[in-house]
Amino acid sequence: MKKKINFRFLAVVAVAIIITVTMSTIVFYELFKKEVMQDLKTYVRVLVTADIYDEFKTYDFNENLDELRVTIISQDGIVEFDTNVDIGGLDNHSGRPEVVEAFKTGEGQAIRESKTLEKNAFYYAVLLKNGSVLRVAKEAGSILSVFFSALPMIGVTSLLLFIICAVLSHFLTKSLVLPIEHLANNLDEGNTTIVYKELVPFITTIKKQHADIIRNASLRQEFTANVSHELKTPLTAISGYSELIENGMATEEDVTRFAAEIHRNSKRLLSLINDIIRLSELDHIEREVNYEKTNLYSIAGSCVQMLQMNAKKHHVTIEFHGELAYVTANKEMMEELIYNLCDNAIRYNNENGRVDVFVNPVSTNGANYVELVVKDTGIGISKENQERIFERFYRVDKSRSKSTGGTGLGLAIVKHIVARHENAHLELNSEVGKGTMIRVTFQEI
Numbered sequence: 001m002k003k004k005i006n007f008r009f010l011a012v013v014a015v016a017i018i019i020t021v022t023m024s025t026i027v028f029y030e031l032f033k034k035e036v037m038q039d040l041k042t043y044v045r046v047l048v049t050a051d052i053y054d055e056f057k058t059y060d061f062n063e064n065l066d067e068l069r070v071t072i073i074s075q076d077g078i079v080e081f082d083t084n085v086d087i088g089g090l091d092n093h094s095g096r097p098e099v100v101e102a103f104k105t106g107e108g109q110a111i112r113e114s115k116t117l118e119k120n121a122f123y124y125a126v127l128l129k130n131g132s133v134l135r136v137a138k139e140a141g142s143i144l145s146v147f148f149s150a151l152p153m154i155g156v157t158s159l160l161l162f163i164i165c166a167v168l169s170h171f172l173t174k175s176l177v178l179p180i181e182h183l184a185n186n187l188d189e190g191n192t193t194i195v196y197k198e199l200v201p202f203i204t205t206i207k208k209q210h211a212d213i214i215r216n217a218s219l220r221q222e223f224t225a226n227v228s229h230e231l232k233t234p235l236t237a238i239s240g241y242s243e244l245i246e247n248g249m250a251t252e253e254d255v256t257r258f259a260a261e262i263h264r265n266s267k268r269l270l271s272l273i274n275d276i277i278r279l280s281e282l283d284h285i286e287r288e289v290n291y292e293k294t295n296l297y298s299i300a301g302s303c304v305q306m307l308q309m310n311a312k313k314h315h316v317t318i319e320f321h322g323e324l325a326y327v328t329a330n331k332e333m334m335e336e337l338i339y340n341l342c343d344n345a346i347r348y349n350n351e352n353g354r355v356d357v358f359v360n361p362v363s364t365n366g367a368n369y370v371e372l373v374v375k376d377t378g379i380g381i382s383k384e385n386q387e388r389i390f391e392r393f394y395r396v397d398k399s400r401s402k403s404t405g406g407t408g409l410g411l412a413i414v415k416h417i418v419a420r421h422e423n424a425h426l427e428l429n430s431e432v433g434k435g436t437m438i439r440v441t442f443q444e445i
Contacts, residue, residue: 009169010162017158033122036140037109040124043068043136048126069137073099073125080132098125102133231273234265289420294331296370296442297324297359303338304357307346315351318342322359325370327442329424333417338372340410341438345376348436353377368444375437381430389428390415414438 047070072081077094079087093099101108102125110123125135241258244250250258304320311318327334338357345355358373381389390411418426423443430436 006169006173009173010166013162013165013169017161021154021158032140033111036122036138037124040109040122040136040138044124044126044134047134047136048128067138071135071137073133073135075103075131096123098123098135099133101125102127102135231269234269237265238262238269289330289333291328291330291421293326294329294334295324296327296329296334296372297322299331299334300338300357300359300372303335303342307339307342310343311346311355314346314349316346316349316353316355318346318355318357320357320359322357323361325359325361327370327423327444329421329442333420337414337417337440338374340414341372341374341440344410345374345378345436349376349378353435370442370444372440372442373437375435377435380432380434381428381436382432386428386430 069082069084071079071083071093073093074080077092077099079090079093081087082090096110098108098110101110107124107126109125112121112123119139121137121139123135123137125133128134241262245255245258300322301320304318307318342355342357349355353376355374355376358371358375360371360373362369362371415426418424418440421442425441425443427439427441428436429439
């Protein structure tokens, strides 16, 4: 255990050092590029101020401006003068980025990497009064050459930091693990010596949760596998479409279509994450829930009204019926319950189908109840699937769920919410091809 902790400490240190060195090099090089470009601008100002365009051919640039290349380019892109190269062998410069920008805006700049990656060429161009472009250029070290030139000092500094952190990590790990090792070796003893008083609730929790760990291990493993699979699909789509756009492999029409797919998969990913977070919250039974007298009729009516646009988009009619009824429940959970039931009924409905939502108080054998019923004319659920429909990520029709943006968690959330209300009972009646009816009955307390 100590080796693992120590190793992880050192891994964090190593990663931190590498990131720091890398970011420092990048920041330094960005500043370096700005400085080189600023120098080129200064050279241009000097040349423009000197007004010696007609004397360029006789002016000794190599003597006066060290390692500086000066080029004059006519309006049609022909090189009229160059201090470093025979202009007879030069091609037309009208397509060079810095020249194009200079003709458009009055000035332009560009940086081109050399094939050896040892040096970069920096260019700065301005439009002259006579319509030509004056361009100055200078070669400077690339980011790799800058990094390698400073590598000895970086290496020594990084090594010293790593050694210091390794020593500190050793002592910190030893002091951290010592009381835990003592506790592990004496856990079975009745009078276990506790080095830290903070470990008392830890020991109590361990003993209480040991049985639950085994019971929940397989369920959590299955849930994790399902989450990974469900998240992978939209992420893969988003990555694939964005890569095509990034590499310029998509036409303008494709870009619009790909953007729509990225947006759709992003919404699906967000819905998945929100539902997973909500399920995780509902799993913590220790969380205090506020139960109060809640107007179920009003909540259901608002929910149906809110889902009208969604139903219209799916070519489904949704209507609300009922009477004023109050239940003892958590208001936010009731909103989620009704929303998920109605949303699920809309998604799994047929074109031109309908969803009816009922809230009615009823009396049976002298007891008072409130019934919430969501009934649809959708695809229905077979008998063998009805027992599993409330499981996480279980879908009767996977292709329909994904095409409509369903997460497969809506009914699982419904089941959890009903379980959190001792006065609530859930029933499901469905027939393939005819529709589904889900009834939640609340007993008045």
